[in-house]
Amino acid sequence: MEWIKPDVNINFMGAMRHAGVASGVAVLVGLALLVFPGPKYGIDFKGGTEIQFTLDKPVEIGALRAMVAKAGFASTDLVKIGAADRTFRIRLQAEVAFPEEQVKKITKAVKERFADPGIESVRFNPGGEKITVRAKGELDRAELERLLRAWKLDLRERGTAAAKPTAADKEAPVETVERCVDPVCTSGPVEDHVYEVYLAGISGSFFNRLGAQLAGKNAVRIDEIQWVGPKVGKDFRNAGVKSILFALGMILIYVAFRFDLRFAPGAVLCLVHDVIITAGIFVILRREFALSTIAAFLTIVGYSINDTIVVYDRIRENLAKIRERELKLVINRSINETLARTIMTGLTTVISIQPILFMTRGTIQDFALALTLGVAIGTYSSVYIAAPVSIWVDRLFFQKKARA
Numbered sequence: 001m002e003w004i005k006p007d008v009n010i011n012f013m014g015a016m017r018h019a020g021v022a023s024g025v026a027v028l029v030g031l032a033l034l035v036f037p038g039p040k041y042g043i044d045f046k047g048g049t050e051i052q053f054t055l056d057k058p059v060e061i062g063a064l065r066a067m068v069a070k071a072g073f074a075s076t077d078l079v080k081i082g083a084a085d086r087t088f089r090i091r092l093q094a095e096v097a098f099p100e101e102q103v104k105k106i107t108k109a110v111k112e113r114f115a116d117p118g119i120e121s122v123r124f125n126p127g128g129e130k131i132t133v134r135a136k137g138e139l140d141r142a143e144l145e146r147l148l149r150a151w152k153l154d155l156r157e158r159g160t161a162a163a164k165p166t167a168a169d170k171e172a173p174v175e176t177v178e179r180c181v182d183p184v185c186t187s188g189p190v191e192d193h194v195y196e197v198y199l200a201g202i203s204g205s206f207f208n209r210l211g212a213q214l215a216g217k218n219a220v221r222i223d224e225i226q227w228v229g230p231k232v233g234k235d236f237r238n239a240g241v242k243s244i245l246f247a248l249g250m251i252l253i254y255v256a257f258r259f260d261l262r263f264a265p266g267a268v269l270c271l272v273h274d275v276i277i278t279a280g281i282f283v284i285l286r287r288e289f290a291l292s293t294i295a296a297f298l299t300i301v302g303y304s305i306n307d308t309i310v311v312y313d314r315i316r317e318n319l320a321k322i323r324e325r326e327l328k329l330v331i332n333r334s335i336n337e338t339l340a341r342t343i344m345t346g347l348t349t350v351i352s353i354q355p356i357l358f359m360t361r362g363t364i365q366d367f368a369l370a371l372t373l374g375v376a377i378g379t380y381s382s383v384y385i386a387a388p389v390s391i392w393v394d395r396l397f398f399q400k401k402a403r404a
Contacts, residue, residue, distance in 0.1 A: 008339060012383055013332045013391070019384035027273055030280025039283055042091075042290035042363070043077075045237040049092045049129065050226045051203050056219040058085040065361075071209035077362055087223070092202050098124045106131075106151055113147055114139055117193075129225060131197040132187070139195055141184040154200040155183035240294035244275065247301050255305075255312070262397070263315075266389030267308050270381040271301050278373045282366075292363040293370060300374030303349070307342060307382045314338050315390075327394050331387045346379045 043050065061080045068078055068090065077091040107122040110133065117137025124131050133144065149155060180186070187194040200208075203225050211220060248268050256264035275297050282289065314334040322330060350372055357368035 042288035067213040296370030304378030
C-alpha cells in the first residue's frame with residue numbers, strides 16, 4: 001500500500017516562519033527548565049549507593065518491587081540480575097551521612113585513643129557506609145568498635161555481610177575466602193594496618209525495612225555495595241556534556257565538507273534543538289538524568305543527523321538538475337520526494353521502541369522515552385529547522401556575495 005504518492009507537493013516551506021517561532025519558543029522554554037527547576041539527576045550524576053543482594057528463595061520482581069515501595073524506597077530502581085528471581089540490584093539516593101563537625105570530633109577521639117601506635121588517617125565514606133582507619137601499628141578492633149559505638153554510630157550487626165555462597169547456589173560461584181562479618185575488619189595486607197568500620201548507613205536501613213517486609217519468610221544476603229560520590233557524579237556529568245558538544249562539532253565539520261557550508265549551521269542547530277527540547281520534556285516529567293540519558297541524547301543526535309543528511313543529499317541532487325530555481329523551491333521539492341522514506345523510517349523506529357517503553361522500568365524506560373521523543377522531534381527539525389536555516393544562510397551570505 002502506497003501511503004505517500006510520488007507526485008505529492010506539500011508546501012512545507014510556506015509554514016517555516018510559524019514553525020521557526022514555535023521552535024524558538026520551545027527551545028527557550030527548554031533552556032529555562034534546565035535552569036529552574038533544573039534536571040533531576042540520578043545516582044550516576046548526584047551520587048548514591050548501589051546494592052546487589054540475593055534472596056534465599058525466589059521472589060517475582062513485581063512482588064519484590066511492591067515490598068520495596070512499601071518500605072519507602074524507589075521501586076523503579078530495582079532490577080533483576082540473572083535468570084532466576086533471586087539476585088537483584090537497587091540504587092539508593094545519596095544522603096548526607098556525616099556532618100563536618102561530627103567528622104572532626106570522631107577523628108580527634110580516634111587519634112587520641114590510639115595515640116600508641118598512632119593513626120595516620122581516618123576517612124569517612126560520604127555514603128555513610130564505611131569509615132577507613134589507617135594506623136601505624138596494630139589496633140584493638142574490639143576497642144575501636146566500642147569507641148565508635150560510644151559516639152552513637154550505627155554499626156552493622158555481625159553476620160549481615162555477604163556470606164559464603166553454597167554449592168547449591170547456581171547463580172554465584174563458591175568462594176574460597178571467607179569474608180569478615182564483624183563491624184570492624186582489616187583490609188589488605190596485615191602489615192598495612194588498615195581497618196574498615198562498616199556502618200548500617202542507607203544500605204542497613206534498606207535491609208532492615210526489606211527484612212520487615214519479608215517477615216522472616218526469606219533471608220537476604222548482601223553480595224556487593226558500591227558508592228558513587230558527588231565528585232565522581234560531577235565528573236560524569238561534565239563528561240556527558242562534553243561528549244554531546246564534541247559530537248555536534250564533528251557533525252558540523254562533516255556536513256561542511258561533505259555537502260556545502262550553507263548546510264552545516266542548519267544541521268547543527270537542528271541537533272541542538274532536538275536535545276534541548278527533549279531535555280526540557282524530561283525536566284517537566286521529572287525523569288532522571290543518568291548516563292543512559294546521555295547515551296539516549298547521543299543516539300538522538302545520530303538519528304536526527306541521518307534523517308537530515310537524507311534530505312540534504314536530495315537537495316544537492318536537485319540543485320544540480322534544476323539550477324534556475326531558487327533554493328527554497330528546490331528544498332521544498334526535495335522534502336516532498338523524501339517524505340515517504342522519512343515517515344516510514346520514523347514510524348518503524350518508534351514502533352520498535354514502544355515495547356521497551358511500556359514493559360520496562362527505571363533507566364531503560366527513560367532511555368526508550370528519550371528515543372521516542374527524539375525521533376519525533378528529529379523528524380520535525382529536519383524539515384523545519386535544518387532546511388529553513390540553510391535558506392537563511394544562503395540569502396545572508398551566498399546570494400549577497402553573488403550579487404557583489
